[in-house]
Amino acid sequence: xxxxxxxxxxxxxxxxxxxxxxxxxxxxxxxxxxxxxxxxxxxxxxxxxxxxxxxxxxxxxxxxxxxxxxxxxxxxxxxxxxxxxxxxxxxxxxxxxxxxxxxxxxxxxxxxxxxxxxxxxxxxxxxxxxxxxxxxxxxxxxxxxxxxxxxxxxxxxxxxxxxxxxxxxxxxxxxxxxxxxxxxxxxxxxxxxxxxxxxxxxxxxxxxxxxxxxxxxxxxxxxxxxxxxxxxxxxxxxxxxxxxxxxxxxxxxxxxxxxxxxxxxxxxxxxxxxxxxxxxxxxxxxxxxxxxxxxxxxxxxxxx
Numbered sequence: 001x002x003x004x005x006x007x008x009x010x011x012x013x014x015x016x017x018x019x020x021x022x023x024x025x026x027x028x029x030x031x032x033x034x035x036x037x038x039x040x041x042x043x044x045x046x047x048x049x050x051x052x053x054x055x056x057x058x059x060x061x062x063x064x065x066x067x068x069x070x071x072x073x074x075x076x077x078x079x080x081x082x083x084x085x086x087x088x089x090x091x092x093x094x095x096x097x098x099x100x101x102x103x104x105x106x107x108x109x110x111x112x113x114x115x116x117x118x119x120x121x122x123x124x125x126x127x128x129x130x131x132x133x134x135x136x137x138x139x140x141x142x143x144x145x146x147x148x149x150x151x152x153x154x155x156x157x158x159x160x161x162x163x164x165x166x167x168x169x170x171x172x173x174x175x176x177x178x179x180x181x182x183x184x185x186x187x188x189x190x191x192x193x194x195x196x197x198x199x200x201x202x203x204x205x206x207x208x209x210x211x212x213x214x215x216x217x218x219x220x221x222x223x224x225x226x227x228x229x230x231x232x233x234x235x236x237x238x239x240x241x242x243x244x245x246x247x248x249x250x251x252x253x254x255x256x257x258x259x260x261x262x263x264x265x266x267x268x269x270x271x272x273x274x275x276x277x278x279x280x281x282x283x284x285x286x287x288x289x290x291x292x293x294x295x296x297x298x299x300x301x302x303x304x
Contacts, residue, residue: 004037004226006218008064009047009056011071011170016194017252018066018214019043021121021245028237037230039064045171051150058114063222068123068212069106071170073151075113079106081290085157085279086272087302088211091122091250097301098213105294110215116223119238122246123188123212124253128205129197130184131177134268135205138162138278147173147185153286157209158186160279177201188212189256190249198263206257206269209279214245 008026012018019041026039047053047062050071056062073080082102088094097103098120107117128135130144141163148154150167158165166182176182177200184201192204216238223231261267287295 003035004230006037006039006063006222007042007047008039008066009042009045009053009062010066011045011050012043012191013194014043016043017190017245017248018121020248021241022066024244025237025241028240029234032233032237033230037226037234049169049171051169054115057217057219060219060221064118064216064218066121066214066216068214070149070151070154070212072110072215073153076109077152078109078290078294080151080153081294081298082106083151083153083210083212084283084286084298085209086276087298089302091211093302093304094211094213095246096304097298100301102294102297102301105297106215110217111220114220115217116220118216118218118235119242121214121216121242122249123214124190124249125208126186126188126210126212127192128184128186128207128209129192129201129203129265131180131200131202132183134203134266135207136268136270138274145183147176147182153282154210156282157279160282161275173197174200188249189253189260193256193259198260198265202264202266204260204265204267206267207272207275209272209275
C-alpha cells in the first residue's frame with residue numbers, strides 16, 4: 001500500500017502546545033500504522049495564515065489544519081459563537097460544550113465547508129497586552145489601538161469596551177507592535193509567551209474575556225481517501241493528544257504569568273464584572289447572526 005502523507009499547518013511556533021501535541025500525534029500515528037500514515041507538521045504559518053490554510057484545505061492543496069474557530073469565521077460566521085465574551089465561567093463548562101452538543105453543531109457547519117472535524121483541542125482564555133498603560137477597568141481601554149483577529153464579533157466586543165479594535169493577520173502582529181502601528185493585542189498566555197510579545201509589550205491584563213477551542217480538521221476528500229482502520233487510529237490518537245494538549249495549556253497558564261513577569265511585563269488582574277456588564281447585550285445582538293438554537297446551546301452549557 002502506498003504511504004499516506006498528510007500535511008498539517010498552524011500559525012504558532014515550535015514550542016507552542018499545539019505544535020508539541022501535533023508532533024506527538026504524528027509520532028503516535030506513524031507508529032500505530034507501521035509508518036503507512038505520515039503526518040507532516042508545519043508550524044509558524046509555513047503553509048500560510050489561517051485563511052490561506054483554510055482555503056488550501058478546501059481546494060485540496062493541503063490536507064489538515066489546526067485552527068482557533070475564530071480564525072475560521074470567514075468560512076461561516078456561526079463558527080465563532082463559542083467566543084461570545086465571558087461565555088465560559090470555567091474551562092470545564094467549555095469542555096463539556098465543545099465535547100458535546102456545541103462541538104457537534106460546529107462540526108456540521110465545518111462539514112458544509114468541506115472540512116471534517118477530527119478533534120477539539122484548546123486555545124485557552126484570552127488576555128490583553130499593551131504598551132501604553134495598565135488595564136484595570138474598561139475605561140483604561142479607551143484610545144488603545146488593539147489588534148484583533150479578522151472577526152466581526154471580536155471587533156464588536158472591543159468597540160463595546162471602548163478600545164480601537166484593529167483587524168490584522170496574526171503573522172503581522174509582532175511587527176505591528178514593534179513599529180507602534182498598534183498599541184496592544186489579545187491572546188492566550190501560551191501565544192503571548194511563544195510569540196515573544198513581552199519584547200514589545202509592557203502591560204498584561206488577565207481579563208479572560210474569551211475562551212477559545214482549537215479544531216483539528218482535515219479536508220473531506222482527504223479523509224474519505226484514508227482506509228477506515230487508519231481513520232480510527234488517527235481519531236483515537238487525536239483524542240489522546242487532545243487531553244494532553246489541554247493539560248499543557250492549563251498547566252502553563254500559572255507558570256507563564258511568572259515567566260512573563262520575569263521577562264519584564266507588569267501584570268494586572270482586573271475585576272471582570274464591569275467588563276462582563278458592558279458586553280452582555282451582545283448575546284441578544286448576535287442572535288440573528290448565529291441563530292437562536294446555537295446561542296441557546298452556549299447558554300445551556302455556560303450555566304450548568
